[in-house]
Amino acid sequence: MPSISHLIEEFIRTFPFFLKPLLLTFELTFASVIVGTVIGLFVALLKVSRYPIGPIIANVYITIIRGTPLIVQIFVLYFGFYKVVDLGQFWSAALALAVHSGAYIAEIFRGSIQSIDKGQMEAGLSLGMSSSQTMRRIILPQALKRSIPPLGNQFILSLKESSLAAFIAMDELFSMARRLSAETFDEMTFFLIVAVYYLVIVMLFTYLVNKMEKRLAKGDS
């Protein structure tokens, strides 16, 4: 085990090297969560659709994504995107992560859409609104609000999962830790340091999500 003082020294010395990777980790996470949310909403709507083809497509997608390891998906999608359209390294990685988190986000949205009392849809229909108008104006605004806390958790997962982008040569946090440990043969030090980076970000974000959850709960009754 490296000593605490050694860890602190190395943390301070390598701090400048970690700034850019830190930013990239954030960018990767935000991009993948935003695109993943769009995918997730679309798939959730397919899943609750009245037409049988909708749930079938949604289930095939969700089953494949949940049934295979993320690292395999990243490699398949990264090289797959790369061969078909050159989106550049960043967007290939971000899209791979987005397609992955999209499946989980779809389940979040589906759950919250189905948690809305069915009387809401009936009220909309009974007023002459179409089912898609009612979905858009009545069900979704309520469902999206309920989705915010679990989406916060998904964001935390995505942040940690973005470390796998190191394996497709993205220079994010984990990649930098690997490089420093390879250069110094001081592996434990740099993997512990990178763990601290992730831990602090996750703790900060968890705090924000909890705070938001409390504020949202206040508006309900």
Next chain:
Amino acid sequence: MSEKQSMIRVQNLKKSFGAVEVLKDINLEVKKGEVVVLIGASGSGKSTLIRCINFLEIKNGGEILIEGKSIDPRKDDLSKVRQKVGMVFQHFNLFPHKTVLENVIEAPQIVRKMNKEEAKKEALQLLKKVGLEEKADVYPSALSGGQKQRVAIARSLAMKPEIMLFDEPTSALDPELVGEVLETMKQLAREGMTMIIVTHEMGFAKDVADWVAFMDKGKILELAAPDEIFNRPKEERTREFLTRVL
């Protein structure tokens, strides 16, 4: 009587949920301005019947005619039908993320394409009518059950329906709040609204109904004026039911 326009005609209506036959060969006609009250034990099919009339449940057989026109739920525009046939639910089903005023102007704006100012003006008149104009800007969570139900009535009236269906509108209310909702409904009846009401409020049925239909096991067993149903019921089942609830 006979010269009045037929608003709703139900012919040989059948509805099943899986293997359970909930409605068996229902026939019912409601003419313009009439108030028909459906009574009967729970599970007798009252709610299913009015939900079929609004096509929230789709019939398995028979016909439903609205203003003389037979409606095919697969071909006809149900939005058009439902604009004529308003519905008030047991659990109010107000939109919790919208204020009282927003609840009332939602459908006029979206379905009738009214502009916001006009819709607001009409909505405030309706809220005044149900005695809640000072609650226009609060959210439903701040209202009592009786107030919620009166907002739901105003919201439904905002679509200017020809017919109003009430599905146990006071069953979810505390006893002391029932009166204000019934009073609002009485007022509508006096104004000549055509109404079908599912209720357990027998006093209200006596006062307001033109006809009372007693439902039992998916059938309308007896249909008569309130005086006759309550004082001289013909069917044994009706008598049994009334002795239990009165």
